[in-house]
Amino acid sequence: MEVKYRYLDNSSITRMDERVLEAMKPYFFEKYAIPTSETGYSMGIEAREALEDSRNYLANYIGAGEGELIFTSGSSESSNAAIKGAAIAQKNKKGNHLIVSKIEDFPVLNSFKSLEKQGYEVSYLDVDEYGMVDPETIQKLIKPETSLVSVQHANQEIGTIQDIKTIAEICNEKNVLLHTDATHTFTKLPLDLHEIKADMVTISAHTLHGPSGIGALYLKKGTPFNKYLDGGFQEFNKRGGLENIPGAVGFKKAVELTSSEENDKFIQMRDHLMQRVLNEIPHTTLNGHPTERIPQNANITFDYVEGESITLHLDMRGFAVSTGSACFSRSLQASHVILGIGGDPERAHGSLRITFGRFNSMDDVGAMADALNEIVSKLREISAIGTQ
Amino acid sequence: MEVKYRYLDNSSITRMDERVLEAMKPYFFEKYAIPTSETGYSMGIEAREALEDSRNYLANYIGAGEGELIFTSGSSESSNAAIKGAAIAQKNKKGNHLIVSKIEDFPVLNSFKSLEKQGYEVSYLDVDEYGMVDPETIQKLIKPETSLVSVQHANQEIGTIQDIKTIAEICNEKNVLLHTDATHTFTKLPLDLHEIKADMVTISAHTLHGPSGIGALYLKKGTPFNKYLDGGFQEFNKRGGLENIPGAVGFKKAVELTSSEENDKFIQMRDHLMQRVLNEIPHTTLNGHPTERIPQNANITFDYVEGESITLHLDMRGFAVSTGSACFSRSLQASHVILGIGGDPERAHGSLRITFGRFNSMDDVGAMADALNEIVSKLREISAIGTQ
Known part of the structure; x- marks a missing residue:
């Protein structure tokens, strides 16, 4: 069956531009040599220049200084490396x-669980009904032995934006390192490290129509850091392994192609869909914060219907979305994020x-709202429950 | 300056086909969704099928069973994950x-050094003048507390092939795990895991005209393994992080394009170059084994000349090679491999x-031998040393 997709779950992976x-x-x-050759052959120098050009562009984009941005294989590696x-x-x-x-994405959450097994003491922060962390709780939890706090910039499933600026101030004041996973906010929300004084930040290209397999980690100068990926002296001797030059170049290009106009378009599409669905379909609940949410995300619960039945019907009509119930479908567990917000x-x-x-339009939003109206009403009819 | 490269250092990175x-x-x-969606949208299923198709192809290629091959971001991650x-x-x-x-590539060697710092006891194996490990030494070194042996399939710099079959037999008999880094032999030498009973094998696409940023780790069923990259349940719950589907597909394609005829061509080119240089240029020494070496590698020392001066002159003539002296030029240390062979x-x-x-021809070999004759003689004249 040929399906022309109109909505794509770019929280997970986006169509490359x-x-x-x-x-x-x-x-x-043409320029595929190892970039570390400072002497030797000119192709190696061209490759190195491309790598450093991409690095400088991304570093400038977030207000990082020289030597503070290292390339990785993606957000999972960035978070594992930072935390461990x-x-x-x-x-x-x-x-x-x-x-x-409690509602971090799995690479972050499971890095902490892995450390916990190795004898570290981990405090898991509760969030409110919108998924917000209370910065004051962090202040209270910090003790002299606290070495690291990790709170995401915004949530991967429900899109709630954290008050990361205040959290950073608290951590700075208490002399505790702060890592933030900005995978889902990078290029969508401003991230100026002169404003938000985090010590480590995870970013990735896969959420912004860039290539798979390339990410970066902001690592503030002087941050205590035990090298995660051992190898050669690449990336300021902070990450071994051959550099992925095409990936780094693609990452830069992907960021260049983003714009605040595009983010405004995302907000319009998001708000229009939320409004139509919440107004037109009974027994629906918005998950996440009504206003403090990332431009590109909506998350809605439809009572009395399985999310997976909806996705199947949407798929047949050319809409690709995912359920919030299982970030990775091989897990049959309910979303820890939805459970986390109560x-x-x-x-x-x-x-x-x-x-x-990028490849969605306002027309798609209208079509999807229409489709959801039909599908949900039909599914509720079949199950004959809940609509009273 | 426009330079058309004719020789490329594909030990490090190859031109993509x-x-x-x-x-x-x-x-x-077109098919860029997350592959883990078994329910949901059909694009996710297509992506998953492509991933599993690539995995099965590569597993079959080396004689691995179901669930025994996991994709990684490259050989560095594969080796870090296996060893740690x-x-x-x-x-x-x-x-x-x-x-x-002692002569392993940096991701392997430095993973052991990192474990040593954390309190593990590490024995570093000497090699002979050709870079060969004596399997008997391993037999003698193994004690009840020995949990892991790592010996490469062949060396990254001097190309020497180890007797990994015998080493595997010893490890099996002694009930000790064996990891082997096959980055530089994969597709160049046969690797049948029914013959060579290793428990973990590192392979990568970057050495065979495939994409950067994708590798794999063979992990024999039942091998004790502490997950290295924490995240979701991907890769049989042995490696978190979004799957790199284009990378996996490109990896398969790259392997499909290799052939024994091509390997024979490498051997002819290698032997012709070695013969000409060693016969025509005085004060030259072959590094590595004269016959037990990988098809695509030659490594020669030119007395009384800096390798880096030669590479610069070769570069101007369109030949890209690297010195054996510094695998990564930011290190000013002499090659641990050349030191390792005495x-x-x-x-x-x-x-x-x-x-x-793949993109070199026999004509290139002749041209390079001519170039080396001229360059080395000129450099020795300038330095006015050594040629007596």
Whole structure:
């Protein structure tokens, strides 16, 4: 069956922009040498210049200084490296107490769980009904042995934006490192490290129509860090392994192609969909904060319906969205995010995560709202429950 | 200056084959969803099928069974994951003694050094003048607390092939895990896991005209393994992080494009170059084994000349090779491989690593031998030393 997709879940992975591939091509076929050759052959120097140009562009974009941005294989590696790297480096100096929010994405959350198994003490932060962390709770939890706090910039499923500026101020004042996963906010919300004084920030290209397999980690100068990926002296001796030059070049290009106008378009699409669905379809609940949410995300629970039944019907009509109930479908668990904001498993299983990308239009939004009206009403009829 | 390169150091990174990019394209632009969606949208299922198809192809290629091959971001991650994953998983059960050869590539060697800092006991294996590990030494070094041995399939700089079959038999008999880094032998030498009974094998696409940023790890069923990259349930719950579908598809395509005929061509080019240079240029020494070496590699020391001066002159004539003296030029250290085979820093600094790839011809080999004759003689004249 040929399906022309109109909505894509770009929280997870986005369609690459053709212009990104065009930018990468010379580094597949013409300038593909190892970039670390400062002497030797000129192709190696060209490759190195491309790598450093991409690095400088991304560093400037977030207000990072020289030597503060390292490339990685993606947001998962960035978060693993930051969390494990900083925790291990500080274990004997500062202490082994760590703080993390309950609704982090799996690479963050499971890095903490892995450290917990190795003997670290981890405090898991509760969030309110919108998914917000209370900065004051962090202030109270920090003790002399606390070495690291990790709170995401915004949530991967429900889109809630944290008050990361205040959290950073608290951590700075208490002399505790702060890591923030900005995978879902990067280029969508301003991130100026002169304003938000985080020590480590995870970013990635896969959420912004860039290539898979490339991400970066902001690592503030002087941050205690135990190298995660051992290898050669690449990336200021902070990350071994051959550099992915086409990936770095594609990452830069992907960021260049984003704009505040595009983000405004996302907000319009998001708000229009939320308004139509919440007004027109009974027994629906918005998950996440009504206003403090990222431009490209809507997340709605439809009572008395399985989210997966909706996605199947949407798929047949050319809309690709995901359920909030299982970030990775092989897990049959209910979303830890929906449970974290006080939802029960039913609310989790009836939820839909809709993400807007560059290749969607306002027409798509209208068509999807129409489709949802029909599908949900039909499914409720069949199940004959809940609509009273 | 426009330089048309004729020789490329494909030990480090190879020019991508256009056919690889063509195979990857649909997964950038049409089938780019997360592959873990077993329910939901059909694009996710297509992506998953592509991932599993690539996985099965690569697994079959080396004789791995179902669930025994996981994709990674490259050989560095594969080796870090294997070594750290197996060492940590066995620390309290089997023991903390590890064995590794002295001439391993940096991701392997430095993973062991990192574990050593964390309290593991590491034995570093000497090699002979050709770079060969004596399997008997391993047999003698293994003690009840030994949990892991790592010996490469062949060396990254001097190309020497190890007797990995015998080493695997010893490890199996002694009930000790064996990891082997096959980055530089994969598709160049047969690797049948029914024959060579290793427990973990590192492979990568970057050495065979495939994409950067994708590799794989063979992980034999039942191997004690502590997950290295925490995240979701991907890759049989052995490696978190979004799957790189275009990368996996490109990896498969790159392997499909290799052939034994091509390997024979590499051997012819290698032997012709070695013969001409060693016969025609005085004061030259072959580094590595004269016959037990990988098809695509030659490594020669030119006495009384800096390897870096030669590479600069070769570069101007369109030949890209690297020195054996500094795998990563930011390191000013002499090659640990040349030192490992008994060379002094001078021998290391005067050595040249030449790697043959798909896009080289026999004509290139002749031209390069001519160029080397001229360049080396000129450089020796200038320095006015050594030629007597």
